[in-house]
Amino acid sequence: MRNKTIEQVEKTYLKADVPKFDVGDLVDVHTRILEGENERIQLFSGMVIARSGSGTREMFTVRRIVQGEGVERKFPLHSPKIAKIEVKRHSVTRRAKLYYLRDRVGKGTRLRERRGGKKVLLEDAVPSTPAPAE
Amino acid sequence: MTIGLLGRKVGMTQIYDEAGQAIPVTVIQVGPCKVLQVRTVPRDGYDAVQLGYLDKPRRLANRSERGHVTKELVSKRGKKRPSGVEVLPKAECEPKRYVREFRCDGSAYQVGQEIKVDEIFKDVKRVDVTATSKGLGYQGVMTRHHFKGQRATHGVKKVHRHGGGTGCNTFPARVFKGKRMAGQHGNAQRTVRNIGLVKVDAENSLLLIHGPVPGPPGGLVAVRATNAVR
16 A cells, blocks of 8 residues: 555656556667766667566566576666666566566567557657767 | 754655665655743753644643643642742644654744744755654564574574573673663664755655654654764
């Protein structure tokens, strides 16, 4: 159960426009990386296997396979360091956490696509300097 | 010392600063507090401001609590008061649920005055928070004093969480006072000093304080600007 006062405090720190995505979706996460003085955007794309928490503390876990090795990254949904989340594809899932994908390789990790879902794009509300091409 | 305010702990959450760093904060509902009494050295022997926080229903307040905040309540003893004795000014408000004193020079405050968050914490960067910590009951030395306990193996017999020896032998033939042992843990007044004040929300009379503060959500806390030198 959420406390009303805390919800009110968090309200100003929540991102206004987070795209609607769910567990099983393929996403591109654009994160702001500070390298000395310069800021650049790093991309991490994979499948959302979990969402947890609520309010400003909501997190989501993205899993991808890099050179045959499973890599997972957990992102804070409302962090200003997340510049953009692009939803590429929805899938049919029957559970809230897809941890079983960790035990599978190759073809076994495929999920059935859920059609009819719109592609939603979150452009960051705060105008930032365009990131240099990587 | 400076004056502080009374409030209730709401709970914890996290917010993001401009750099995108997440800051853990405790939300505290603070004030407004009524000044119930101003204590002075000539009369009371010390300087302090007595504050009341939250109303108490009149049916739950006893006569002394009701008489403390209003002149209208007449008592038998009051009638016997010699004619020259002056009754102290009263706040003329509802009885208060929490009444606490802050040791400070109270000349700037009038009885009955209402103090809000932004008046006290406008330019304050760091604060001290005093509250009653969560009661954890009777705890052993490992929990209560962070003793290491004893080994899991090598012949240790059922004393894995014990503290070991408590003293010497024939001399001094006693255990020194203050020896740390098992006992009641928590439910004691604790002050966290010099913690950052992240945000003052005057509209909702909230304070966002960096990190944790003692006590459960809903517990009474006293917040004051710190006097610690950093």
